[in-house]
Structure formats: C-alpha cells, structure tokens
Amino acid sequence: MSYIPNTDADRAAMLKAIGVGSIADLFQDVPEALRYPQLNLPSPVSEPEILRELREISEYNVDLEHAPCFLGAGAYRHFVPTVVGHLIGRSEFYTAYTPYQPEISQGTLQTIFEYQSMICALTGMDVANASHYDGATSLAEAVVMAVNVARGKRRKIVVSADVHPEYRGVIRTYTQGMKLTVVGEDRGTGAASALAGIVDADTACVVVQNPSFLGYLEEPTGLRALANAAHAAGALFVVSADPISLGLFAPPADYGADIVCGEGQALGGGLNFGGPYLGYFACKQQYVHKMAGRLVGQTVDRHGERGFVLTLSAREQHIRREKATSNICSNEALMALAAAVYLTAMGKTGLRKVAELCYHKAHYAASRLSALPGYGLLSERPFFKEFPLRCPKPVEEINDYLLNEWGIIGGYNLGQDYPALAKTMLVCVTEMNTKEEIDTLVEALGSMEEKA
C-alpha cells in the first residue's frame, strides 16, 4: 500500500506523453552500479495488522492512565480539555504547511496571531513569535539572540544551576564554536539573586528559570534586583517559566525580563514521551528584529478587509541566508494551535484555578510526605507544583518499590544531576493527582519504612 492512485493504464499513458519507454528510463542520471539497492525492511502489513502491531507495542509501556504518577521535571501531566484534540484534529489545520500563501491560510495565521496575543498576556511581554521546537531550544535561541543583540561583543553567559539540566545541555550544544563562556552553573542551587555578583561588562545575558528546576518560586524582589544588575551591566535578563505557573504568579515582565520563554507542552499538549512539545518565546518590542522564528502580523487586503500574514521575514533564513538570526524554518505550529485552544478554554479564571489546584495539592503532598519518618523537605522556600523531598534511601530503590509493590510512578531522582542532592526526589503534583493518589503515595512510602 503506497497510497498511489496511478493505474497501469495511467502509467502507460504518462510514459508515452513524457516520451520514454519505462519508469527506469527516468533514473538514467543515477549511477548505474548503485541503482536499485536491496532494502532489507520487514514485509509490509495491512491497515488492520499495523493497528494491531502498534497497539501491542504500546502495551509494553506502562501508561499514566493506568499508574498514578509523580514525575515532572520539565514534562507535565495536566488536564487537556476534550475540545483541544477535536480542533487540532481538523485536517484543514494539520495537513496545511507554513502559511506562505496567506489568502488561503487565514485559519493558521489568525490562530497564530491569537496565540501570540495570549503568550503576551501570560508573560506580560510586547511580542511573541509563532513558536520554537521546545522549551530547551527556545532558551538556547534566547541566549543566541542576546549575543546578537550585543553584536557579538559580549562573550559571557550567566546561567543559574537551577535551570533544567537538559536545557543547559542544549545551550552548550547551540553555542559550541561561538567562543562563549557559560558561567554560574558551578555555584550550586539556591536563590537566583545570588548570581548578581558574577554579572559584568562582558555578560550578554543572565538566564534563570522560575519556578526553578527544583520547583521553587524565586522571590520577585530578588529577581528584580538581579534584572537591575543585568541591565546595569548592559546585559539582557532571560527567564524560562512554566506557563501554568503564570496563571497565578507574577508575569516575568513585572520583574524586568527582556526575554521570556519556556516549555508550552502543559498548554494542551499531552506528554507524548517527550515530543512534539512547544517552545514559546516572547520579548520586549525593541528586540523584535533580532528575534528568531516566524511572526504573524495583522494587515488589510485589497478591499480593506482585515487579514493576517507572516511578517518581518527579513530576519529569516530564506531571505537572509547566512546572515539570518537563526536557521529555524518549520516550528511547532500545531502545538501553538493546541495552546491557543487550551488558553481560550481556560480563560482568565480557568488557568488560575489549574495553577491553584496544583499549588494546593503539591503543598498537601509536601506536608504529608515530610511528616513521614526519615523524610523531609529540602528547604522551606516557597514552591509551586514540585518540591525536593529528602529520602532515607536512594531514590531508585524507592521508585522500584513504588512501581513493583504499588503500581505508582515516583518522582525524579535529583542526584543524577546534582551530586549534592543524592537521596533527594523531585515530587511533582498537578491537578490530575487526586487526594486518594497522594494519600496512597504516603501510605506506600510509610509501609516501605515499616518493612525496612
């Protein structure tokens, strides 16, 4: 099954029109000795067979519909309203490509324009682009943009150790060969404001995550002080933020961010084993010409009717080639659509309610878990929906026990990224975790201690 409508009669007529005897005649430019290699692929299967095969493969996973889960660390299980799947499943949306021809792409263009508007609303920033691949690449592009804003003259990037370890890895990959120094990661975890001391005249940007990778809420006055220190040195202040937290907590514009970006998967995206996700990206108006990625703008047609187009494309690779701000081309438009539908469904009150549910449930879990013998909170700092829990045993051991004896997927092992945080579990609780699940987790960990 190759989804090919041509019949043998069609092919004969077409070959005649072309003026060749066979399809093979069309491949004369391919070196003859290399033509038609054997491909050792499994024998093809029919539609019912592939559906059965894939269902069987998928059943070798333990999925979160069947196991309570306390894993977060950058990928979150939040409620996806039913309307999201139905609307992004409209094939007028998903079988289109980048809206190069605006007259027949107003659906995609207007939804991206509305998405940009809602990202500006969430972050408090002036402009947002149509998306990046994920939270990690949007942060790496923010760093590259900050270097470009400084016209390449500033070579130092200050990055908090509380930024997601994989995001810091992607920043390193993206900046290889750019002769930049990344500093700050060795200062350990703690309040971001402590980074002010290493900002200097060679610093292109200061990068923090709020809530931090450990789940802590940075104090707004401390962040404001760090932003002021960055600005005083002529550097940009870059904040990576969980968009769900912005339903409740102060937008980064309030404490001086120049660029706000992050992982938008939580906005109607589902988990999907890590992708496709959504990198959202917003900045101040003055930097819009240094921004990477696609931007949609409002305009009028020949009759004065409102319409939307891709705009400011002089920044981009298809126009600027080697002088472009980035090589990004395709991004994650369908995930941006999902986010637009999600944010519309949630609206002003719904997103706040989701954030509050996360906050209250996580705090309930923290108070109960930390009361267990041998367990405790790493610190008393305020947090959102994740918190580091000190444990009496290695986290792997606890997670094996939770999975095998209770069918629970435990939290993230922080010791793998932070040696100082051995035996510390990053517990994530969202609105999807019921009180019953939290109580069962508490019971399970309590019973493990009894067994020991």
Add this chain to the structure above:
Amino acid sequence: MSEPLIYDISSPGRSGVNLPECDVPQAPLPQGYLREDLPLPEVSEVDLVRHFLRLSQLNYGVDKGFYPLGSCTMKYNPKVNEEAARLPGFVHTHPYQAACIVQGNLFLMYQLQEFLKEISGFSGVSLQPAAGAHGELAGVRMVRAYHESRGDHKRTRMLIPDSAHGTNPASTTMAGYETVKIVSTARGNVSLDDLRAHCDDTVAGLMLTNPNTLGLFDEHVQEIARLIHECGGLLYGDGANLNAIMGIVKPAALGFDVMHFNLHKTFSTPHGGGGPGAGPVGANDVLAPFLPGPIVVKDRMDEQCQSDNEEWEEETYCYHLQMPTSSIGRLKAFFGNFGICVRAYTYIRMLGAAGLRQASENAVLNANYLLSQLKGVYPLPYDRTCMHEFVVSGHLPDAADVHTIDIAKRLMDFGFHPPTIYFPLIVPEALMIEPTETESKETLDAFADALIQIAQEAKTNPELLHTAPHVTPVSRLDEVLAARQPILHCLKG
C-alpha cells in the same frame, strides 16, 4: 466576511472548561508573588468550538486539494498514522519513566532508527532533531566536532551550492563557519571547476542537496564526493528531496557522510500548518560517534527487565537510551518528536521496501508527466529529465508585466495551492512544482490545464492576474503594510 478575533467574542464571566473542586486543604498563597490580572479571553465552549472550526475552514490543506509546494513534499497524510500516534499507550507516557516501563516506545524508536539506516545506507541514526533545519544544525556541528577531534582547527569554510535552501547557510553560520557559494552549471549541476577552485585544507565540507532544488539529480555526484573528500572535507546531505530516491539509490553509497531526513516530507507525517516535523540525522561509521543523543540501543535483557516484561516477544533484548561516544550533545530536551516517529514508523511498515520504491518511482513519474504537459507554455531553464519536482519560470513571453506572484495567486481561483515561488534563487521568477506520488493523472491534468489557461490570460487579460485571487476568503494582502507598521498581537493598552 472575516472571523472575529477571540478577544472580540470574550465576555466577562464565561468559561470554556469544567475543572474539579479542590479535594485537599488549601495552603496559604505566598504574598508578593501573585499576579494581579490575567488578560485571557472568556469564552463559552460552544463559541470556542465555532470560532476555531470556522478558522479551520479558511485554510487550505492536502486533504482539501492539490498542494504542489516544491521542496516540501506535500503528499497525502494517511489517517492510520494519526490513529497510531493517538494510541493511549504512546500518548500518556512520560519521558523520564524508567526504561523498563517504556520498552514499547524504545523498541519503536530503535526500529525506526534501523529502517532509516537501511533506506539511507548509513550506519547510525539519531532521532533527536525536531525539524529539518534542526537536523542540519546537528550535521554541521558533527562535521565541526569531527575535524576538531583530529586537532584540525584550520577548517573554517563550508561550501554551499547557489541552489541550496536558505537553511544551509543559516545552519553554517550558527555552527561558526563561513559560507562559500559554489555556482551551478547551465545543466543545473554543481560546477566542478568552481568546486575544484575552492577545495583546500580550509574547507570543512560541502552541503549538497541531491536531487537538488531544481529537481535534478547531479550528474557528477560521485566526482563531487571524491573532490571534497580528497581535500579532507566531508559531504553533508540535505535530505529534503529523499522522496525521489527511496529504493533507487542509497545516499551513503553516493559518498555522503552525514544527512538529515524530513519525516514530515518523505515519510508522510502531516506538516501541521508549520510543524511539528522531525529531522533525524544519519551518519556513516566515521561520523556516527558524533551523533546528537541520546539514541536508542539494544542489549541482552538483564534480570530487571526480564521480571517486568515476561511476555515481551523479543525476550532476549532490552532497549535503553545512550549518548554516542563523542556526541555533539543534546539538541533538545528528551528524545526527539516521538509522536512524529510513530507516524513515520507506521508508514514505513505499511509500504515496505517495494512500496517505498514505488512511491519514489511514481513521484518522479508524476513530476515528469506534469513537466511534459507544461513544456512549451512556461519557459524551462533546465530541460532535462527531472526527479520528483521541477522548476519553470513565470516570465512568460508576450506578458512582460505579469509576474510569478500573479500566476501563483490566480491558481488559487482554480482551487489549487500554488507551487513554491521565487525559489531557487538562481531561476528568475521561479515556480517550483512538486506533485508527489499520491496525486492522480486527472489531478495533474486539471492543474496543467489551469496553468495553461493562466498563461493565456496573462496575454489577453493580465488585470485578471494582477487582481487575483478572486474567490478566496480574503483578497491579496498588503505585506508591506504589515512589515512597516507591525501589529503582532491584539491586547489592549
């Protein structure tokens, strides 16, 4: 009539979602941390659905009609792929679950890596990159890492033919290399003379698209590979045009060292209105250790896995994630666009080796047939057998004031999506047409008839073209105004 903006149908107090009540005691919120206002729209569920549904109806997609957008391979996206990617066992898995409880996902990714290796002839594949341009960035970084691993720091230049996609020079700059343009010949090949003149020990490599963006298979590709290797450089393959050569020739056999794939072009995953796609990167023995990671490897099953997966068919194997030995590192968080990988896996399993070759053969047949129908009507700058796409000029004789943009806009009145226009840059007034294998002869005939009629209109009634399109939801849009006075959101204040 245009669809109102979502903010314009907002009314205080409405909501489009139904959330549970809080079932735990409430904790005090930290004072001084909270936001005052959240300017999101307030819309009921029914109004939300109607708004986005009506917007969808203003769009043109492959499911609506012919979409011959050159270099983008807008083939039909099989519905079974969508069903596969929505299986709950895939959708509801967290990327940090222990390997032992996501063996299904890891098995599928491993198999897809193997399929892509077999199709391309490479010895290693990483599924990390999220898009074609992302795969390119990986490839150029791998080239750089290879040279530096040998202590060879004098290579600072990347050679790029003048027919290349804009992403090639942009990726090169991102990797810290200087771009050097190589000219094309009158037959549409890379100029061997120009290439020879630039090959020296400062060359990191050459980025080659083959078939190239003119839709032509370079007649000297093996000589190009020899020349670039002889000077110590590496050959990068832009896999955007792989749809022409599946089962016809393996890129690794032609001399490519590293190449990216576009799962959203060649392997039928939908384009999503501009993503998500996926851009896996493949490499030969020399470059495979530098692949971005993690990638999936398979091992003899250890006791831990065995106890958790008693019924696993291949019970002697266990799949897990690993960084290649000299990896350039991560390119994104987690492991690549898994949901797109599921769709591509489904497609390859359903076509098999014979089906993939038929897809390429019919893609090339369809392109040559459409070309034969337009020859003599539209100027053809390179009159050769084409591969899966071809380029004609919209600079029509006897219609001096009609431009390619006018022809493209007029095509919409006939119910077609226009081809790629004004690219490649080396053809003035270019129309780049890629029909793909999933279109019927009747569709190609109707499209050719429309283009032939438009060529007539260009002479007899050019105003009809200048004012096109006429039957679309909006007429031609003022892009200059959009750029001069940017309005990038609709928030008040």
